[in-house]
Amino acid sequence: xxxxxxxxxxxxxxxxxxxxxGASLQIGEIASGQSIxxxxxxxxxxxxxxxGIVVSRRGKAGGYALLKxxxxxxxxxxxxLIDGPIAPLPCLSRTAYRRCEDCSDESGCEIRQVFxxxxxxxxxxxxxxxxxxxxxxxxxxxxxxxxAEAEAITS
Amino acid sequence: xxxxxxxxxxxxxxxxxxxxxGASLQIGEIASGQSIxxxxxxxxxxxxxxxGIVVSRRGKAGGYALLKxxxxxxxxxxxxLIDGPIAPLPCLSRTAYRRCEDCSDESGCEIRQVFxxxxxxxxxxxxxxxxxxxxxxxxxxxxxxxxAEAEAITS
DNA sequence: ACTTTGTCTACCTAGTAGGTAGGCTTAATG
DNA sequence: CATTAAGCCTACCTACTAGGTAGACAAAGT
Numbered sequence: 510x511x512x513x514x515x516x517x518x519x520x521x522x523x524x525x526x527x528x529x530x531g532a533s534l535q536i537g538e539i540a541s542g543q544s545i546x547x548x549x550x551x552x553x554x555x556x557x558x559x560x561g562i563v564v565s566r567r568g569k570a571g572g573y574a575l576l577k578x579x580x581x582x583x584x585x586x587x588x589x590l591i592d593g594p595i596a597p598l599p600c601l602s603r604t605a606y607r608r609c610e611d612c613s614d615e616s617g618c619e620i621r622q623v624f625x626x627x628x629x630x631x632x633x634x635x636x637x638x639x640x641x642x643x644x645x646x647x648x649x650x651x652x653x654x655x656x657a658e659a660e661a662i663t664s
Numbered sequence: 665x666x667x668x669x670x671x672x673x674x675x676x677x678x679x680x681x682x683x684x685x686g687a688s689l690q691i692g693e694i695a696s697g698q699s700i701x702x703x704x705x706x707x708x709x710x711x712x713x714x715x716g717i718v719v720s721r722r723g724k725a726g727g728y729a730l731l732k733x734x735x736x737x738x739x740x741x742x743x744x745l746i747d748g749p750i751a752p753l754p755c756l757s758r759t760a761y762r763r764c765e766d767c768s769d770e771s772g773c774e775i776r777q778v779f780x781x782x783x784x785x786x787x788x789x790x791x792x793x794x795x796x797x798x799x800x801x802x803x804x805x806x807x808x809x810x811x812a813e814a815e816a817i818t819s
Numbered sequence: 820a821c822t823t824t825g826t827c828t829a830c831c832t833a834g835t836a837g838g839t840a841g842g843c844t845t846a847a848t849g
Numbered sequence: 850c851a852t853t854a855a856g857c858c859t860a861c862c863t864a865c866t867a868g869g870t871a872g873a874c875a876a877a878g879t
Contacts, residue, residue: 510749510751510752510753510754511752511753511779512867512868513867513868513869514867514868516753516764516775519775520775523774523775535823535824535825536824536825537824543766544766545766546868546869546870548869548870548871549868549869549870551825551826552869554825555825555826555827565824565825565826566824566825566876566877567823567824567825567826567875567876567877568822568823568824568825568875568876568877568878569822569823569824569876569877569878569879570823570824570877570878571823571824571825571876571877571878572824572825573825584778594665596665597665597666598665598666598671599665609671611698611699611700619678619798619799620671620674620675620678620798622798623739623789623790623793623797623798624666626789627785627786627789627790630782630785630786630788630789631782631785631786633785634778634781634782634785635778635782638778638781642778643774643775643777643778644774667836667837668836668837668838669836669837669838690854690855690856691855691856692855701837701838701839703838703839703840704837704838704839706856706857707838707858709856710856710857710858720856720857721845721846721855721856722844722845722846722855722856722857723844723845723846723847723854723855723856724845724846724847724848724853724854724855725846725847725854725855726845726846726847726854726855726856727855727856728856820879821878821879822877822878822879823876823877823878823879824875824876824877824878825874825875825876825877826873826874826875826876827872827873827874827875828871828872828873828874829870829871829872829873830869830870830871830872831868831869831870831871832867832868832869832870833866833867833868834865834866834867834868835864835865835866835867836863836864836865836866837862837863837864837865838861838862838863838864839860839861839862839863840859840860840861840862841858841859841860841861842857842858842859842860843856843857843858843859844855844856844857844858845854845855845856845857846853846854846855846856847852847853847854847855848851848852848853848854849850849851849852849853
């Protein structure tokens with residue numbers, strides 16, 4: 510299950526993207542528009558800002574706007590930065606690999622083998638789908654044809 | 665991330681399956697063989713028993729054995745009974761559907777649409793792969809379709 | 820100055836993960 | 850029929866996390 514926080518983050522980004530290029534919204538507008546607790550959203554946006562996805566302006570008439578283009582923000586990125594690794598086992602994460610303590614033979618681990626397929630297909634969706642894709646009734650997801658291309662995205 | 669408990673359950677089932685048809689093992693044997701805390705494993709096996717996956721015999725020379733055939737026990741079943749729903753959103757679970765509180769229009773929800781693809785592919789793997797599949801060095805039941813997928817498995 | 824926005828730090832509460840402890844029941848076996 | 854070795858059951862514990870709240874401070878527009 511993805512966290513409430515990640516859902517809020519995605520909803521906020523989608524709302525900002527809908528606003529159009531360069532446009533900004535205030536925390537309060539997003540919060541009431543999406544029924545997100547305002548002070549909680551504050552922390553989330555701050556987090557997105559620290560990761561360079563969004564910019565803010567302070568003071569009267571301040572607010573938040575997207576820094577990256579909607580088609581350059583993937584669900585995977587957002588999810589990783591809010592919820593942590595996507596992989597179902599630490600030993601399968603590319604971005605935050607950790608050995609399983611109790612696993613003696615990683616490459617022979619049957620459980621790992623099965624879940625590696627789950628992880629792979631989850632990444633395939635999440636690292637390819639962008640905020641822009643989610644937005645319109647526009648075309649779903651672009652097919653990726655080469656392995657190199659997939660690698661580039663997954664980085 | 666799947667829980668430690670689910671991993672233990674799967675490892676115990678795999679070990680029992682390796683033992684062969686009708687054969688039984690004691691909690692202690694499984695616990696030490698797989699480095700699982702014994703009293704914790706006790707609870708897990710009890711749970712598997714209540715769900716009809718495993719049978720026990722009490723008293724001296726007791727132990728546990730598989731009740732279902734290894735090819736009739738899927739990873740999905742085990743995961744659901746230990747960790748709960750597989751779906752990344754409550755509103756996507758088939759076995760434990762729940763509306764998202766704060767979602768006004770479920771069918772139009774962009775987040776749901778994206779994650780439904782993740783859920784779908786996770787189910788595709790987990791509900792098809794059985795303990796028997798995990799066992800052998802034989803390849804899993806599901807066809808391998810993409811290069812990336814093949815990469816992931818051999819890695 | 821004053822007001823309205825974002826920023827930062829601290830804190831809170833319920834629930835869960837990952838176990839431990841210990842008494843009770845069942846069944847071989849000597 | 851007592852002993853002993855297994856599973857069964859209930860209770861409990863500790864650390865951590867999810868999902869927030871609270872409130873003082875800092876910048877910027879008017």
